[in-house]
Amino acid sequence: MGRRAKNKQGDPTPIESRENTKPSQKKLGKRKAEPEADESKRPAKKVKEVAGDSKKSKKSVNGKKVAKKSTKEDLKKATSWDEEDADGSGDGWEDVAENADLLEGSDDEAFEGFTGDLDEFDVEGDDSPRPPAQELDLGSDDEDEEPIQLTKSKSKKSKQADRPLKIIPTGSDASSDSDEDEDDEDGPTTLANMEARSRALDARALREAELDAEELQAAEEAGEEDGEFDEVEDMEDEEMEVDGEEFVLPTAEEREKEKHAGGPDVHLVQRRMRECVRVLGHWKRLGEKSGRSRSEYIDQLVSDIANYYGYNDFLAEKLFQLFPVAEAIEFFEANEISRPVTIRTNTLRTRRRDLAQALINRGVNLEPIGKWTNVGLQVFESSVPIGATPEYLAGHYMLQAASSFLPVIALSPQPNERVLDMASAPGGKTTHMAALMQNTGVVFANDANKARTKSLTANVHRLGCKNVVVCSYDGREFPKVMGGFDRVLLDAPCSGTGVISKDSSVKINKSERDFTLLSHLQKQLILCAIDSVNPQSKTGGYIVYSTCSVTVDENEAVVDYALRKRPNVTLVDTGLEFGREGYTRYRGKVFDDSVKLTRRFYPHVHNMDGFYVAKFKVERRTKAMKKDASEDKAQEQPGEVEEAPVDVKFDETEDKPYLDEAKRRRMKAKGLRVPPRNPVASAAATVKASA
Numbered sequence: 008m009g010r011r012a013k014n015k016q017g018d019p020t021p022i023e024s025r026e027n028t029k030p031s032q033k034k035l036g037k038r039k040a041e042p043e044a045d046e047s048k049r050p051a052k053k054v055k056e057v058a059g060d061s062k063k064s065k066k067s068v069n070g071k072k073v074a075k076k077s078t079k080e081d082l083k084k085a086t087s088w089d090e091e092d093a094d095g096s097g098d099g100w101e102d103v104a105e106n107a108d109l110l111e112g113s114d115d116e117a118f119e120g121f122t123g124d125l126d127e128f129d130v131e132g133d134d135s136p137r138p139p140a141q142e143l144d145l146g147s148d149d150e151d152e153e154p155i156q157l158t159k160s161k162s163k164k165s166k167q168a169d170r171p172l173k174i175i176p177t178g179s180d181a182s183s184d185s186d187e188d189e190d191d192e193d194g195p196t197t198l199a200n201m202e203a204r205s206r207a208l209d210a211r212a213l214r215e216a217e218l219d220a221e222e223l224q225a226a227e228e229a230g231e232e233d234g235e236f237d238e239v240e241d242m243e244d245e246e247m248e249v250d251g252e253e254f255v256l257p258t259a260e261e262r263e264k265e266k267h268a269g270g271p272d273v274h275l276v277q278r279r280m281r282e283c284v285r286v287l288g289h290w291k292r293l294g295e296k297s298g299r300s301r302s303e304y305i306d307q308l309v310s311d312i313a314n315y316y317g318y319n320d321f322l323a324e325k326l327f328q329l330f331p332v333a334e335a336i337e338f339f340e341a342n343e344i345s346r347p348v349t350i351r352t353n354t355l356r357t358r359r360r361d362l363a364q365a366l367i368n369r370g371v372n373l374e375p376i377g378k379w380t381n382v383g384l385q386v387f388e389s390s391v392p393i394g395a396t397p398e399y400l401a402g403h404y405m406l407q408a409a410s411s412f413l414p415v416i417a418l419s420p421q422p423n424e425r426v427l428d429m430a431s432a433p434g435g436k437t438t439h440m441a442a443l444m445q446n447t448g449v450v451f452a453n454d455a456n457k458a459r460t461k462s463l464t465a466n467v468h469r470l471g472c473k474n475v476v477v478c479s480y481d482g483r484e485f486p487k488v489m490g491g492f493d494r495v496l497l498d499a500p501c502s503g504t505g506v507i508s509k510d511s512s513v514k515i516n517k518s519e520r521d522f523t524l525l526s527h528l529q530k531q532l533i534l535c536a537i538d539s540v541n542p543q544s545k546t547g548g549y550i551v552y553s554t555c556s557v558t559v560d561e562n563e564a565v566v567d568y569a570l571r572k573r574p575n576v577t578l579v580d581t582g583l584e585f586g587r588e589g590y591t592r593y594r595g596k597v598f599d600d601s602v603k604l605t606r607r608f609y610p611h612v613h614n615m616d617g618f619y620v621a622k623f624k625v626e627r628r629t630k631a632m633k634k635d636a637s638e639d640k641a642q643e644q645p646g647e648v649e650e651a652p653v654d655v656k657f658d659e660t661e662d663k664p665y666l667d668e669a670k671r672r673r674m675k676a677k678g679l680r681v682p683p684r685n686p687v688a689s690a691a692a693t694v695k696a697s698a
């Protein structure tokens with residue numbers, strides 16, 4: 008079976024953006040049409056954008072070098088949070104796209120600039136928390152309210168006009184509302200009709216997605232046995248010729264030569280990518296004719312993707328493998344575009360409609376994100392910096408990526424519960440949970456990085472969360488430190504491959520070793536998170552595991568590991584209305600069938616950061632479970648599944664190389680002489696972890 012076919016995943020998402028179903032040739036074609044001067048600089052520019060260290064950037068096209076693969080040895084450095092905010096200075100800027108126009112202004116500047124009167128925002132005392140967020144309904148429940156004219160949104164062209172208009176809407180809420188949705192399209196958007204407008208957009212997107220899906224299906228059924236998009240047939244002959252010459256795929260040697268000569272011309276790269284996508288998408292018809300193997304085309308395409316978008320070869324291939332060929336290009340393209348700026352209303356301080364009104368009055372052009380959240384607002388443009396408004400300073404909202412609402416919605420913490428946020432800084436999700444719990448119960452907000460707890464604490468105070476206790480332990484010390492929680496959120500440290508659009512350094516600084524170490528840390532943390540839950544909780548007994556990464560090693564592999572090591576947990580529905588199913592098979596790995604209950608989110612599909620969410624229910628351990636675990640073990644394929652001891656946390660032999668590595672790092676940090684690595688042990692660890 009071809010590589011693409013192996014990797015292909017069915018699309019369970021009810022809606023996909025129109026872009027998602029377009030073959031990538033179009034996108035690449037568009038690039039071709041762009042001015043040459045800009046184009047030739049593009050890869051180098053991308054690399055230059057890498058935060059803070061343009062010298063890292065080396066190898067590229069046209070003689071420009073793109074950065075060497077990272078040689079970071081340190082797991083800490085492998086994670087996205089350190090690079091983002093190692094000094095904890097990112098107060099309130101949790102997971103937010105860097106959009107200079109909208110977000111400019113540091114916190115300090117913002118405080119200096121604040122001269123307003125907080126009373127005007129009708130801030131309720133913290134002692135009388137607002138009703139739970141679920142009860143808020145923007146617009147429709149308040150017909151007497153004076154409609155607020157969003158004149159700006161009608162008269163000005165949004166800066167986001169070139170992107171899919173909305174963050175992905177839900178598929179389930181469109182059809183029944185269609186009449187009302189269509190209604191009064193041309194009138195001004197008011198707070199009263201905002202929700203309906205939002206639904207209308209959702210409904211339209213659904214209809215378009217359905218049409219796209221139908222078209223796609225029709226195209227597939229129309230005889231393209233290859234199973235990929237077939238809309239370029241007419242262009243076939245034209246495309247096969249490049250500058251009057253027939254396109255010929257370079258050999259591996261030619262590719263090497265080309266690299267040594269300083270990299271290919273950017274136009275050549277574009278053309279080749281287009282050709283490779285086209286041939287791979289029509290393999291039966293075009294592949295055989297080419298006389299080359301599918302893997303030769305794939306190697307060329309991956310190499311060109313790395314070059315064109317500025318990734319190291321390893322990461323380009325790793326991400327490429329996640330998708331069918333044409334979709335992979337969509338993913339890489341989406342990583343070049345910022346996601347929409349979004350804010351979360353802090354319902355401990357205000358209501359969404361009041362916040363919207365206050366911000367509209369300040370010249371902010373915004374809309375509800377979509378029906379799936381009743382606290383989110385998408386900011387299209389603003390004449391004031393969104394991170395420095397009086398409302399921001401008064402804690403009426405958190406600048407927060409839409410994707411990071413998802414794990415909290417899935418966990419759904421209830422009032423009066425005892426909740427652990429195991430890796431919580433800078434606190435976007437902690438403060439969301441505190442609000443859902445209406446400032447009752449207690450949220451233990453933990454983060455191993457003490458520096459980052461500063462911004463966490465600042466946010467907790469700013470947003471008026473009174474039920475939060477901040478602490479700083481290594482998450483792996485739980486439940487020894489504390490256990491018996493009703494719910495636990497593990498928003499795990501990860502590689503950040505879902506947030507490349509906001510941190511492009513990920514493109515070049517992640518190596519295979521980083522993924523190995525991260526996956527191992529995540530596996531350790533998830534077991535500790537599970538063990539910290541009180542299985543007898545009357546109201547809960549849940550854990551949510553999430554990452555802002557799209558790799559399988561950090562997501563399904565971790566979840567599957569937890570299922571194997573802890574027979575007392577089961578995956579349950581996340582309750583999220585959209586998102587693709589988690590993989591149950593991936594490149595020879597087979598995961599538990601229930602892993603399909605987990606959800607994946609992608610920039611090119613949902614117009615959100617790449618994200619992953621899994622929800623577990625934790626039950627009491629019974630003797631039968633222990634027995635089952637050993638029976639399961641007996642049935643395991645040799646070499647495929649690790650031992651699943653119920654009482655033992657980690658297999659020390661298996662973990663020894665990692666533990667040694669951690670010890671080396673600690674010694675290094677203390678300035679002690681570090682013993683040389685045991686090459687046999689490290690190699691064994693790498694082999695085992697990648698098996």
Ligand SMILES: C[S@@+](CC[C@H](N)C(=O)[O-])C[C@H]1O[C@@H](n2cnc3c(N)ncnc32)[C@H](O)[C@@H]1O
Pocket residue numbers: 088101411429430431432433434435436437453454455456459480481482483498499500501
């Ligand atoms: C993805 S960020 C968390 C973002 C946070 N949940 C939020 O919503 O604002 C991951 C966090 O894990 C923390 N971390 C890394 N290793 C950890 C460990 N072993 N135990 C606990 N926290 C850890 C990092 O300091 C980082 O703040």
